[in-house]
Amino acid sequence: MAAPGGKFFIQEKLKTPAKHHESYEQLWETKWKKPAEMGVYPFMFGTASDFDPVVKELVSKNFKEPYNWDEYAKVYFPQAEHLKSIAEAAEKAGEKEKASEYYLRSSAIYRISRFPAPRSDVQREAWKLGKEVCIKGLGMRPHPVKEVMIPHVHRKEDEGEHIPVYHLVPEGASKDKPVPTVIIFTGLDGYRTELSVWMEGWRRVGVATIVLEIPGTGDCPAAASDPTSPDRLYSSLFDWIDSQQSLDNKKTAIWAFSTGGYYAMRVAHTHANRLAGVVALGGGCHYMFEKEWLDNVNHLEYPFDLANTLAYKWGYGDDVEAFKKEAMDKFSLLNDGTLDTPECARLLLVNGTEDEIFPIDDYYLALQHGAPKEARFVTGIKHMGEPASFFIIIKWLYKLFGIEADIVKQMQTLPFKPKY
Structure with a gap:
């Protein structure tokens, strides 16, 4: 720790x-x-x-x-x-x-x-x-969101043929005027159906969005128990983006939520040359798999049985004890050398210091390895440090893409207010 x-x-x-x-x-x-x-x-x-x-x-x-x-x-x-x-x-x-x-x-x-x-x-x-x-x-x-079935061209035989994503492109985007893209990696329990809540706000500031699930959740075709499956998944995703004339593939960023932050940290290293920037919000990389941590999380901040849900997500089904025993050796980004890879896309690590879902210790660890990274911790707040973290991240992404807009107006698109 x-x-x-x-x-x-x-x-x-x-x-x-x-x-x-x-x-x-x-x-x-x-x-x-x-x-x-x-x-x-x-x-x-x-x-x-x-x-x-x-x-x-x-x-x-x-x-x-x-x-x-x-x-x-x-x-x-x-x-x-x-x-x-x-x-x-x-x-x-x-x-x-x-x-x-x-x-x-x-x-x-x-x-x-x-x-x-x-x-x-x-x-x-x-x-x-x-x-x-x-x-x-x-x-x-x-401005309708569309579901797109992206060909998973880099898949192994036991993985799905398509990557289901939600996609929204601002009006006016074209080959002559391609737009930036924010790819949203979903979390352990919030899938593309939920994280689509962010899409309209990005459309209004001229940014396309793609929302997809992480391995072991929703309809993600990548093998949940294979530590290398996300590498193939994101290669297929980036190849598809390259083929879209309305998207500027030099301005592709990832914003990953919670468990998705693990995959954001990995892809920032494995696909550094295909990304303008990556945000890992509330994720983990090593200590999240520590047995002592997993032994306690079922009674902490998460609403239900977090360790069991993580075991299910990583392909262990109901065998929680096997997950606790094997996960760190199998999935740690420290143990597999990812964090010490010399090349890393511009990577922003954001979380609340009191996170009881994934330990803030993982971000301290990441800062001590490999290429320099950026970080912003929200003091005294639990998982993901929201809502302050959202303002931090949106401002960072605006600057990354050269956008001048009112962050408050974008945030106001999030809460659901029924009309009927």
Whole structure:
């Protein structure tokens, strides 16, 4: 660990359980109610009132850890289907704006149903249905988001043939006037359906966006358990960008969220010559796999069983103990030499100093290896250091691309405010 005495920077907090792990009722009241009312992560496109009937039923049935994921997920379906039916009726009546809103509100319910990862049959169905209503809602907006199936030309035989991404290009982009691109790497639980919330804000400042999932999550075709699979994945992605005349491949940046930060740090080294800049927000690279850390994270900041969800994401299924035993040797960017690679794209590391999901120790470690990097830590704030971190990152990306715009106006596109 990076702190003096071989300890984590938040060592004294590792043994203190968060109240939201006591029950779903405490999860809602102490952690989720406020962001639901604000329409922000993880409730993008959602409203607190939409969740009221779901919350009431989960509380009345005293849901608590360990969750039966099928039984948990089922509770959300009637409300998601109800909102979808309103959207369908509005669409049939030609009320496009209303239909779009209600499809997206339905997607928010399906999202929390499959959250944090579709590990059960019902959660997998929620993921499938949530995708369907989300892209319908996004596709009905004045500036529709499109789903693109990018050929995974560098794949191995056991990997998927296509990379599903959400894509939005500003009007006027062309071969003669190509635009910069921000590629958004999603996290452990927020997929392209959620992180699409950032796309409209970037469009307004003349930047194209591509949103895709990281290995082991969503529909990512890369092998979850293969440490080298992201290298092939991103080679295929960059090759496709090179073929798009409306995108300036000399102005490609990555903004990775949470677990996606691990992949951002890797790709900044493996594909340095194809990137103008990389931002790793709230990620990790080495100590995130430390057994002592993983032994404690299930009762800390994350809303559910973080170690189990990470084990599932990295291809271990339910074998959490095997993940804890093997992950550092297999996936550490220090142990595999990535951090000491001499070439690295311009890389900005941002996180909150009190992060209880991935230790801030990993960013201190990264600064001590390989090429120089940039860093900005938000003091006294937990995972990802938001919302202050968003302003730090957007300002950095504006400068990278030579953009002059009002960051506040871009941030105002994030919270969901229902009209109907």
